[in-house]
Amino acid sequence: xxxxxxxxxxxxxxxxxxxxxxxxLRTILRAVGxxxxxxxxx
Numbered sequence: 321x322x323x324x325x326x327x328x329x330x331x332x333x334x335x336x337x338x339x340x341x342x343x344x345l346r347t348i349l350r351a352v353g354x355x356x357x358x359x360x361x362x
Contacts (some may be wrong), residue, residue, distance in 0.1 A: 323352050 321330045330351050333344065349359055 321348070321352055325353070 321332055322328065323330060330348055332348055333340070345359075346356070349356060
């Protein structure tokens with residue numbers, strides 16, 4: 321995933337058979353500049 325304005329790469333951990341913890345998701349969304357509401361609309 322990349323930040324839309326800076327182009328900075330944002331790492332997203334992926335582990336087979338495991339869900340992403342909510343806190344990790346929030347941290348990633350904050351780094352990318354997407355609100356939880358915007359994420360839910362996707």
